[in-house]
Amino acid sequence: MSKNLSELSGRKGIVDNLFEKMGQAAKETGAPSKKDLDDLAKEFLMGKANTFGTTSFYDFMKPENKGKKAYVCNGSACLCAGTQDAVKQTLETALKADEIGHMTCLGRCHENGAFHYDGKNYSAKNADEILAILNKTEQPDLDQYHVVASKAVLTLPYEGFEKHYAPFRDALKQPPTEVLNEIKESEIRGRGGAGFAMGFKLEAAAKEKSDTKFIICNADEGDPGAFSDRYILEQRPHSLLFGVMMAGYAIGAEWGIVYIRAEYPESVEIVQNAIDELRANKYLGKNILNSNFNFDLKIIQAQGAYICGEETALINSIEGQRPEVRTRPPYPTTMGLFNKPTVVNNVETLAAVHYIVKNSGKNHRELGTEKSSGTKLISLDSFVKKPGIYEVEMGTPLSEVIYEMAGGFTQPMKALHIGGPLGGIVPISKIKELTIDFESFAKHGFLLGHASVVCIPESMPMINYLEHLFDFAAFESCGKCFPCRLGTKRAHELLRKSATTDYKISRELFTDLMDTLRQGSLCAHGGGIPLPAKNALEYFGEELNKHFEN
Ligand SMILES: Cc1cc2nc3c(=O)[nH]c(=O)nc-3n(C[C@H](O)[C@H](O)[C@H](O)COP(=O)(O)O)c2cc1C
Ligand code: SF4
Structure with a gap:
């Protein structure tokens, strides 16, 4: 991370955003031209290496993906369902092989057969459905999934704009500390993976003295198999935006940014419509509802890189820097986006704030277990x-x-x-x-x-599943620290060799590699990937034995 680059990127504020401009430059052909990159470098007073280094990181901006028309989902659920070879083969009957790329994952794990075409996501059951989508004839009615709740908090029905925002109007009549206290009292822990207390982060940012602060909603849901954030973004966008605005009020932020992954184009459209509705009702801008609260919302559309879900890589991404993970401290609550205090929270965490503000933190606290409150x-x-x-x-x-x-x-x-x-x-x-x-x-x-x-x-060999995981981990590593940059690749090579030949992996070497990844990696990407390998060796040792020495 470069503090100077953060300042230079932030010079124009969030409205005139470098990363967004890179995405726009890539829109037509799939990668920005050299002239686009030179012009952007000049406009933001950066070196050309910076703009090139950033765009070459992302699936939707890198030169080698230029001209791709369709992307086949290669996420874990589609892999296990075994639907993707057929999808690719059908696409190849209508498109050239080099016009077809890969995306991980499209969040269609409930249907599989998932692919992205012409800016939209589809899952198709057979070749006829795929061809209908390509030929823009009869469109199959897809993306149907069950929504079932034994205790509804996040899946509660939307009550309409006026009723939904009544707790927001009431909260603005109270000082920000009241909202902060309710969130603290709810004891809600982050739903993005790490389970960190939301109230703690908000309080840390609230205490910082700064003319500018940011709330960032992490809607980069990159975990293959996950589509719960997509559910909120597309079915309950106002729950999410309510949470972003309340969190902004609690810490004294003037901007809320919703960073949405490129693989979810429908989510971008739906959340933008919800923001437009807020604006039309004058719930955004200066002095909202005569409360002295100034706040605005902006979507930043990601460009296809799993690591941008890691909060500091995400911040670098918005700044238009190469999305490498930052060392901490300083933590984002002290020095985040454009070096300003920033809180990053997951979609689900923020969406729960509606229930907390409406029903009280204590009420939320009473749901769940002693150390894990609420619903999931x-x-x-x-x-x-x-x-x-x-x-x-x-x-x-x-x-x-x-x-x-x-x-x-x-x-x-x-x-x-x-x-x-x-x-x-x-x-x-x-x-x-x-x-x-x-x-x-x-x-x-x-x-x-x-x-x-x-x-x-049962039919999926565990060695193939592990190979898939390490392939993913190596491809998505940000490359900042060598245990992960090299280790994930080496592990993938070992697993692949053993899965495809009679090669036997040395147990000592593999254990060493996993230990190095776990202990030596800078972030939980490299540090976390040994866990599924450890579980697989523990519980499926008999099946995996033939792939290891002794
Ligand atoms: C490799 C990696 C990927 C991550 N991806 C996501 C993601 O897609 N969405 C998310 O909310 N958090 C993700 N996280 C966790 C974030 O870094 C961060 O902890 C989270 O956004 C904070 O929000 P929360 O406290 O509400 O969970 C990821 C972390 C790592 C290490
Ligand atoms: S562990 Fe991997 S993803 Fe995380 S900082 Fe190191 S190289 Fe980047």
Whole structure:
């Protein structure tokens, strides 16, 4: 990270944004021209290496992806469903092979057969449906998933603009400390993966003296298997925006930024419409509802890089810097976007603020368990009988969600990969021991993470699944620290060689590599990826034995 580049990027404020301009320059052909990059470097007083270095990082701006027309989802759920070879083959009948790229993941884990074409996402069941989409003839009615709640907080029905924003109007009559106290009292922990207390971060930023502060909503939901943030963005956008505005009020921020992944174009459109509605009702701008609260919202559309979900890489991304992870301290609450105090929170965390402000922090605190308050959304893929989004109180048995609410599996499963690529691989026999909360997962050596569930069928060899995970980890590594940059690649090579030949991996070497990744990596990307490998070796040792020496 360069503090100077942060200042230079921030010189024009968030409205005239370098990263956004890079995206616009790439829109037509898939990558900005050399002249575009030179002009942007000049405009923002940076070196040409900076603008080139940034754009060459992203799937939707890098020169080698220029001219791609369709992208096939290569996420974990589509891989396990085995639908993607057929999707690719059908696309190749209508497009040239070099016009087809890959995206991970499109959040269509409930249907699979997912691909992106002409700025939109689809999942198709057969070749006819794919060709209909390409030829723009009959469009299949897709993206259907169940939404089931045993305790509704985030999935409560939207009551219409006036009613929904009544708690916002009431809150503006109170000092910001009141809102902050309610959030603190709710004891809500971040839903993006790390489970960090939201109130703590807001309080730290509130205490900072600064003319400018930012709230950033992390809508980069990159974990293959997760689509619960997409549910909120597309079905409950006003819950999210309510949360961003209230968090902004609590810390004295003037800007809320919703950073939405490029793989969710529909979400961008829906959230923008909701922002427009707020603006039309004069809930944004100066002196909102005569409260002296000045606040505005802006969407920044990402450009395809998983690591931008990590909060400091995300901040670098918005600044138009190469999205490498920053060392901490300083923490974003002290020195975040454009070197200003910044709070980054996940979509689900922010969306829960509506319930907290409306019903009180104490009321939220009473939901869930002692250390994990509230409810949690869970994404279930197409291997359960009722795929979709499930909302349960923290502490609910996992078995209740899988077998009772979702109806069980459609075929024999060997494991569940829960919490994204960095989450644990839970063998089916362990389901009955887990409850949906941070502590239960940690106690059993797994990770709740964002609570996405990818079902791994009996028919999927564990070595192939691990190979897929390390391929993903190597491809998405930001490259800042060498244990991860080199280690994920080496692990992928070992697993691939063993999966495709009779090569046997040295256990000592593999254990060493995993230890180095876990201990030596700068962030949880490299530090977290050994967990699923460890679980797989522990619970599927017999199956994996033939791939290892001795
Ligand atoms: C490799 C990596 C990817 C991440 N991806 C996401 C993501 O897609 N969405 C998200 O909210 N948090 C993600 N996080 C966690 C963020 O760094 C950060 O902790 C989170 O946005 C904070 O919000 P919360 O406290 O509300 O969870 C990721 C972290 C790492 C290490
Ligand atoms: S662990 Fe990987 S993703 Fe994280 S900083 Fe190091 S290289 Fe980047």
